[in-house]
Amino acid sequence: MLYLSNPPGVSQTTRRRMLDGIEKINRLRAEAYGDPEIDTRVAQYEMAYRMQTSIPDLMDLSKEPGPIFELYGPDSRKAGTYAANCLLARRLAERGVRFIQLYHRGWDQHGDLPRDIRLQCKGVDQASAALIIDLKQRGLLEDTVVIWGGEFGRTVYCQGKLTETNYGRDHHPRCFTMWAAGGGVKSGISLGETDDYCYNIVKDPVHIHDLQATILHCLGVDHKRLTYKFQGRHFRLTDVAGEVVTKILV
Numbered sequence: 001m002l003y004l005s006n007p008p009g010v011s012q013t014t015r016r017r018m019l020d021g022i023e024k025i026n027r028l029r030a031e032a033y034g035d036p037e038i039d040t041r042v043a044q045y046e047m048a049y050r051m052q053t054s055i056p057d058l059m060d061l062s063k064e065p066g067p068i069f070e071l072y073g074p075d076s077r078k079a080g081t082y083a084a085n086c087l088l089a090r091r092l093a094e095r096g097v098r099f100i101q102l103y104h105r106g107w108d109q110h111g112d113l114p115r116d117i118r119l120q121c122k123g124v125d126q127a128s129a130a131l132i133i134d135l136k137q138r139g140l141l142e143d144t145v146v147i148w149g150g151e152f153g154r155t156v157y158c159q160g161k162l163t164e165t166n167y168g169r170d171h172h173p174r175c176f177t178m179w180a181a182g183g184g185v186k187s188g189i190s191l192g193e194t195d196d197y198c199y200n201i202v203k204d205p206v207h208i209h210d211l212q213a214t215i216l217h218c219l220g221v222d223h224k225r226l227t228y229k230f231q232g233r234h235f236r237l238t239d240v241a242g243e244v245v246t247k248i249l250v
Contacts, residue, residue, distance in 0.1 A: 113166075145183030146183075149178030177192075191248055192204045216237060223242060
């Protein structure tokens with residue numbers, strides 16, 4: 001987040017007094033004109049102030065106990081790593097943040113897969129498990145849905161140099177795996193099967209719209225409720241498709 005610090009010479013007290021003064025002026029204008037946009041502007045100022053004052057404390061991991069760092073792994077002490085971001089995700093969830101997204105790039109191994117996939121998995125395995133454990137032990141997993149996945153799978157067959165130590169795999173959108181935890185999702189189960197060549201789905205397919213419908217269901221949203229017509233076509237949150245996958249729900 002940018003601009004969390006006040007300009008030189010502006011203290012936190014001065015910033016608060018400035019915003020209070022602006023709010024009084026805006027309130028007078030709101031009473032005079034009844035324009036809801038003025039109330040929106042007041043709310044924006046207050047949200048920005050709360051972010052400015054709360055984020056530095058959020059990002060300060062110095063008060064986290066040693067066992068927590070051990071749970072997430074040694075990289076959790078290094079800012080910007082996936083492990084550190086998982087720890088920050090838990091801290092965000094504790095503070096009531098409603099949507100949190102973590103990125104871990106670099107999975108496109110068309111070459112050097114034996115080396116790179118080990119490094120990628122090493123970077124995410126312990127920290128991902130730690131996030132689930134940490135949320136659960138704090139009573140946060142029941143109302144937090146954790147989704148882990150990418151936008152496509154990889155072929156089971158190889159491409160590239162095809163040596164014993166260096167080969168790669170191509171994109172494969174026909175089938176791939178995602179996992180979910182918390183928020184009413186059953187634990188310890190798997191759903192769906194591919195053929196012997198891992199090329200096509202042969203049992204319990206889950207379309208992306210099914211996944212979206214299921215996530216929305218876990219969040220308390222019926223994906224069929226909001227349907228609207230635009231330019232002669234009906235739309236909704238799951239593109240007028242998708243069914244909730246009840247087999248993975250408690």
